[in-house]
Amino acid sequence: MKMNKTIKKVLYVVSGIVVLFIAILLFHIITAKPAVYENPNLQVSRIDFESNIDSLQAKQICSDLRTIKGLTTDSIIVKRNVVVYFHNNKITNSEKVYNELMSKRPYEAKRYILPANMDNKKVCPIDQNSFSYKASKTINQFFN
Amino acid sequence: MRNYSKITLSVLFVASAAFTSCSKDDDPAPEVKASIYTRLGGTTMVADPDNSGQMIEKGRLSFRKVVNSAIGLIVADVQSNASGNLSAHFAPLLAETGDTQATNIAELSDNLTDFFSFNTGGTNAVNTYSGLNMVAAHDPAQNPRMGTKASNADYTKFEGYVGAAANANGVASNTELYTDIVAVLESLRTPIVQK
Numbered sequence: 385m386k387m388n389k390t391i392k393k394v395l396y397v398v399s400g401i402v403v404l405f406i407a408i409l410l411f412h413i414i415t416a417k418p419a420v421y422e423n424p425n426l427q428v429s430r431i432d433f434e435s436n437i438d439s440l441q442a443k444q445i446c447s448d449l450r451t452i453k454g455l456t457t458d459s460i461i462v463k464r465n466v467v468v469y470f471h472n473n474k475i476t477n478s479e480k481v482y483n484e485l486m487s488k489r490p491y492e493a494k495r496y497i498l499p500a501n502m503d504n505k506k507v508c509p510i511d512q513n514s515f516s517y518k519a520s521k522t523i524n525q526f527f528n
Numbered sequence: 529m530r531n532y533s534k535i536t537l538s539v540l541f542v543a544s545a546a547f548t549s550c551s552k553d554d555d556p557a558p559e560v561k562a563s564i565y566t567r568l569g570g571t572t573m574v575a576d577p578d579n580s581g582q583m584i585e586k587g588r589l590s591f592r593k594v595v596n597s598a599i600g601l602i603v604a605d606v607q608s609n610a611s612g613n614l615s616a617h618f619a620p621l622l623a624e625t626g627d628t629q630a631t632n633i634a635e636l637s638d639n640l641t642d643f644f645s646f647n648t649g650g651t652n653a654v655n656t657y658s659g660l661n662m663v664a665a666h667d668p669a670q671n672p673r674m675g676t677k678a679s680n681a682d683y684t685k686f687e688g689y690v691g692a693a694a695n696a697n698g699v700a701s702n703t704e705l706y707t708d709i710v711a712v713l714e715s716l717r718t719p720i721v722q723k
Contacts, residue, residue, distance in 0.1 A: 422592070422641070423578055426634040428603055457577040458593065459696055461600040468600040472578075473631060 413523045426456065426470060429478035430496035431485065433465040448488045452481055466496075563649025564712065565591075567705050571652060588645045588655060590697065595640045597693035599633060602686075614682060614689075617675045632673075648712060662719035677723040687713050 437445065442462040449460055449469055454476030461468040471481060482495040563570075569586025576584040584592075599618070606615040645655035664670040666678055678686075690713060691701065699706050 419635075421634045421638045422576075422584075423637065424634050425631065426578075426596075426637060427631050428599060428633045430603055430606075458596040459600060459693075461597065461604050463601065463604040466604045468604045470596060470600065470633075 410523070413520050423456070423472070425472045425474045427473040427478070428468060428470050429481065430469075431467045431482055431493050432496050433467065433491065433493040435492070436465050437462055437467070444489070445485075445491070448485055449481070451488075452476070452484045454481070467493075564705065564708050565645055565649035568648075571650070585645075585650065585652065585654065587650050588641060591644045591648075591650075592637065592641045593697045594690065594693045594699075595637055595644065597696050598686075598689045599637065601689045601692055614685060617678070617682070644712070648709075662716055663722070666720045666722060678721055679723040680717075680721050682723075683717055683721050 445462065445467055446460045449455060449467070454471045456470040456472060458470040469481070471478075478495055482493075485491065486493070565587040568590035572586045573583045574586050574589060576582040576589065602614050602618045606618060639657070639659045642655050642657040643659065646657050659665060660671055666674055668674045668676060687710065691706070691710065694706060694709060695701060699709065
């Protein structure tokens, strides 16, 4: 009988601690504010031309790119045979920009696609398909 | 004789006081140099050209432009399996991440803009840097987004990119502002270089 009482006490304490931990976890999830970025959909993309770009061509390419919707006002970088530009990936993507640019003039260039061996680090170190990520994201979105 | 001495002493006393005062008036108090942030536009609010309807501090916008240009210049040099082009550090920025979450570059651009703005005089809350400290941020063991540790040569190259980006955004190399920006970058070399 005494043993039973002791076990009960231990169980109460353990379940109390578990409830406390869950409460702390929920508090953290509820109060965590999602990071807010100035331009959350900013993307950088690149087009590689077959030969080096001279200043006249650079002007032409920049002017053609500026007519494409979705590019930000950041500088368009032209270096050797490479053009780097910034765009809002909610409005457009690198493929659309490349296709639109190619439709304007017969440029000899190809869209730069990052080789798999270089695409090894992502923004979020958590597996975004995991159950724990999805569960905490849902709870967090509910309270925010 | 005693009277003469008293008069002489009085004259000397008054004269020294007058000369001391004159001396103070002639030397203007040294001017306090405006912060880099102030010289880049400071807290003057302007329309954000990439977020319609939103305002932004001019100093912050200047830093954002320089930061993004520096990233663009680095990305232009990224080559697979080539050494010395910072691809290991910056190539992942080029990976598309869909349209519903912050991109790699959005996060990096924001963090760098916060960091530089806050530490060069832009101390309003909008510029609060909440990222890792410089040692942790550049240690792959503590920051999984850091591809590899940076060497002295890597950092010198990075400074060159920032310098070129500053030039591209209207800060000429022969100006005091440029020198001051380089000095800030140099002050960060020790915690960042870990190889």
